[in-house]
Amino acid sequence: MASSSSLKPIFSSSLTSSPSPHSPQKPSSLLSFLHSTTSTPISLKLSSNPPHSNSHPRSKSFAVTNVVLKTDTSPETTSVPSNYSQDLGPPLTKPTILVSEKLGEKGLEVLREFGHVECLYDLSPDQLCSKISLCDALIVRSGTKVTRQVFEASNGRLKVVGRAGVGIDNVDLQAATEFGCLVVNAPTANTVAAAEHGIALLAAMARNVAQADASIKAGKWQRNKYVGVSLVGKTLAVMGFGKVGSEVARRAKGLGMNVIAHDPYAPADRARALGVDLVSFDQAIGTADFISLHMPLTPATSKVFNDETFAKMKKGVRIVNVARGGVIDEDALVKALDSGIVAQAALDVFTKEPPPKDSRLVQHENVTVTPHLGASTKEAQEGVAIEIAEAVVGALKGELSATAVNAPMVPPEVLSELSPYVSLAEKLGRLAVQLVAGGSGIKSVKVVYKSARDPDDLDTRLLRAMITKGIIEPISSSFVNLVNADFTAKEKGLRISEERIVVDSSPELPIDSIQVQISNVESKFASGISDNGDISIEGKVKYGTPHLTSVGSFDVDVSLEGNLILCRQVDQPGMIGQVGNILGEHNVNVSFMSVGRTVLRKKAIMAIGVDEKPDKEALKKIGEISAIEEFVFLKL
Numbered sequence: 226m227a228s229s230s231s232l233k234p235i236f237s238s239s240l241t242s243s244p245s246p247h248s249p250q251k252p253s254s255l256l257s258f259l260h261s262t263t264s265t266p267i268s269l270k271l272s273s274n275p276p277h278s279n280s281h282p283r284s285k286s287f288a289v290t291n292v293v294l295k296t297d298t299s300p301e302t303t304s305v306p307s308n309y310s311q312d313l314g315p316p317l318t319k320p321t322i323l324v325s326e327k328l329g330e331k332g333l334e335v336l337r338e339f340g341h342v343e344c345l346y347d348l349s350p351d352q353l354c355s356k357i358s359l360c361d362a363l364i365v366r367s368g369t370k371v372t373r374q375v376f377e378a379s380n381g382r383l384k385v386v387g388r389a390g391v392g393i394d395n396v397d398l399q400a401a402t403e404f405g406c407l408v409v410n411a412p413t414a415n416t417v418a419a420a421e422h423g424i425a426l427l428a429a430m431a432r433n434v435a436q437a438d439a440s441i442k443a444g445k446w447q448r449n450k451y452v453g454v455s456l457v458g459k460t461l462a463v464m465g466f467g468k469v470g471s472e473v474a475r476r477a478k479g480l481g482m483n484v485i486a487h488d489p490y491a492p493a494d495r496a497r498a499l500g501v502d503l504v505s506f507d508q509a510i511g512t513a514d515f516i517s518l519h520m521p522l523t524p525a526t527s528k529v530f531n532d533e534t535f536a537k538m539k540k541g542v543r544i545v546n547v548a549r550g551g552v553i554d555e556d557a558l559v560k561a562l563d564s565g566i567v568a569q570a571a572l573d574v575f576t577k578e579p580p581p582k583d584s585r586l587v588q589h590e591n592v593t594v595t596p597h598l599g600a601s602t603k604e605a606q607e608g609v610a611i612e613i614a615e616a617v618v619g620a621l622k623g624e625l626s627a628t629a630v631n632a633p634m635v636p637p638e639v640l641s642e643l644s645p646y647v648s649l650a651e652k653l654g655r656l657a658v659q660l661v662a663g664g665s666g667i668k669s670v671k672v673v674y675k676s677a678r679d680p681d682d683l684d685t686r687l688l689r690a691m692i693t694k695g696i697i698e699p700i701s702s703s704f705v706n707l708v709n710a711d712f713t714a715k716e717k718g719l720r721i722s723e724e725r726i727v728v729d730s731s732p733e734l735p736i737d738s739i740q741v742q743i744s745n746v747e748s749k750f751a752s753g754i755s756d757n758g759d760i761s762i763e764g765k766v767k768y769g770t771p772h773l774t775s776v777g778s779f780d781v782d783v784s785l786e787g788n789l790i791l792c793r794q795v796d797q798p799g800m801i802g803q804v805g806n807i808l809g810e811h812n813v814n815v816s817f818m819s820v821g822r823t824v825l826r827k828k829a830i831m832a833i834g835v836d837e838k839p840d841k842e843a844l845k846k847i848g849e850i851s852a853i854e855e856f857v858f859l860k861l
């Protein structure tokens with residue numbers, strides 16, 4: 226079935242926000258295709274011609290949940306050797322796997338059993354590009370930049386990039402996806418190593434180990450100069466209570482420290498189980514003697530430690546960073562060190578790696594540095610090597626990868642029908658999570674699909690994956706897609722339940738509306754809470770584009786594009802004008818406005834679509850309008 230489908234990758238909202246160029250198929254064929262995937266693996270012929278290459282169409286091997294997309298060997302579609310698919314019997318030629326940075330021996334053994342392995346370290350970008358067209362897989366750590374040029378140069382042969390570690394900021398994911406190349410990582414095997422390195426830096430910093438070592442090697446004996454500070458009884462703030470952060474907290478408790486943590490999305494009971502209190506950002510940085518950073522680098526955390534936040538810290542605070550250099554404004558840190566607000570810092574990661582030789586931060590006498598060694602223990606490197614080798618071999622065989630970080634492939638007819646709903650689903654997830662107040666751990670999400678179709682005829686895995694993506698990605702370093710959505714939700718302790726309700730609408734449309742409810746959380750926008758106490762938002766696809774149709778118990782109608790301001794206000798004349806004027810004065814373009822109310826002249830919700838984020842001053846002025854009771858800015 227579907228043997229001649231060409232497949233398109235699902236990778237971002239940008240893809241899903243534009244209509245598919247492929248003509249839609251009848252719903253029944255879409256549904257039968259989706260249902261057939263729930264039991265038996267099926268083969269699909271793929272045309273995954275890289276978009277910017279001149280190569281001929283060629284075949285690929287990929288797994289989408291349990292749809293196994295196997296290599297097609299028909300002469301007219303195959304231009305390079307890729308004849309090791311399982312359904313063809315024993316491989317005729319082994320795949321070539323390039324390892325461009327040092328990988329543990331046990332991982333190499335796993336790779337050698339399956340393919341031809343070449344270890345070539347320290348390749349220049351040009352050397353990598355000229356080698357890559359001969360490779361089916363590439364394994365890297367954080368030092369190799371896997372750029373768009375690499376995918377272009379691969380001429381379509383590269384099928385999988387394996388990142389032996391967590392962070393994949395060195396891989397151009399968008400390009401990988403466009404070129405149909407799967408990217409997998411090894412997210413768990415170096416957690417303990419990173420936590421141990423955090424603790425090592427904490428203790429070394431407190432006792433001036435590095436400085437004293439350098440001094441004695443320079444022939445000095447400076448016992449008075451290097452008097453340190455004790456850890457026991459001091460307060461440590463763990464910023465980001467995920468895998469690494471919670472392991473650091475556990476160890477710091479063992480050292481007799483009082484541990485608090487800030488993580489807007491971590492469940493409080495997981496923290497309590499370790500004897501850790503979850504507190505607000507300001508409380509954490511304002512009370513801590515030591516601060517240890519373990520959050521991902523996301524737009525929300527970029528330079529979150531800056532002049533303003535350093536000024537709120539306790540004078541003499543000490544900071545450890547084994548997360549990502551970009552969460553600190555490094556110039557601001559130098560100033561805070563010079564002024565004594567920050568007594569010491571211990572850094573394993575930098576905005577630019579390696580940092581410039583004359584970096585004032587690196588050279589600062591109160592700073593201890595290591596060259597991104599968090600994951601560098603023998604044990605972690607063996608673990609990571611095995612984890613990544615198994616993931617890469619699995620991907621080359623066409624098996625499902627639980628640690629896939631970019632796109633699976635989905636038939637165009639599925640995309641063409643679900644495309645606007647996929648976009649709606651992601652945006653609703655993204656909006657709902659932004660309504661959650663900091664400090665509330667998200668545990669339970671319910672999705673209600675209303676449709677005229679029989680509930681059994683609605684396969685919601687793709688939509689559920691996109692809602693999961695919308696909820697998780699803004700608050701973590703995880704990348705969520707159809708392959709890894711359920712895995713990631715489970716790993717994060719997020720339970721997503723679904724309900725399908727049959728309504729009297731057009732069966733031509735797969736879905737009438739999608740509602741996302743988040744239970745047992747506080748909201749930063751009280752009107753987002755519905756009568757049953759959950760954060761609740763609902764959306765529909767109208768004229769092919771996603772619309773928000775209700776917030777809490779208010780009806781609204783706004784197209785989900787750009788950004789959104791939601792205001793709850795007294796229902797009275799002139800409100801649109803007042804807010805519109807403020808936005809106009811601050812050069813913010815309004816794309817649409819909609820007002821929904823419960824009772825005439827009582828309460829209303831105004832939803833305003835804006836192209837730009839209003840500055841603080843504009844938001845302050847909106848908040849000062851007396852009839853506005855609360856408002857929130859949401860990024861789509």
Ligand SMILES: NC(=O)c1ccc[n+]([C@@H]2O[C@H](COP(=O)([O-])OP(=O)(O)OC[C@H]3O[C@@H](n4cnc5c(N)ncnc54)[C@H](O)[C@@H]3O)[C@@H](O)[C@H]2O)c1
Nearest residue numbers: 392419465466467468469488490520521547548599600700
């Ligand atoms: N130095 C190294 O060699 C090394 C090794 C491993 C991991 N890391 C880095 O450490 C960091 C943590 O990795 P992990 O595996 O624990 O990831 P994780 O996803 O398990 O944990 C990250 C946590 O940060 C939280 N978070 C998100 N936004 C936040 C915010 N604004 N404020 C506070 N917390 C926020 C998330 O809720 C999550 O609980 C990542 O940046 C990763 O790249 C570095």
Ligand SMILES: O=C(O)[C@H](O)COP(=O)(O)O
Nearest residue numbers: 366367389390391392600
């Ligand atoms: O993201 C990671 O896993 C760590 O930062 C380790 O990176 P590395 O593999 O380059 O040591």
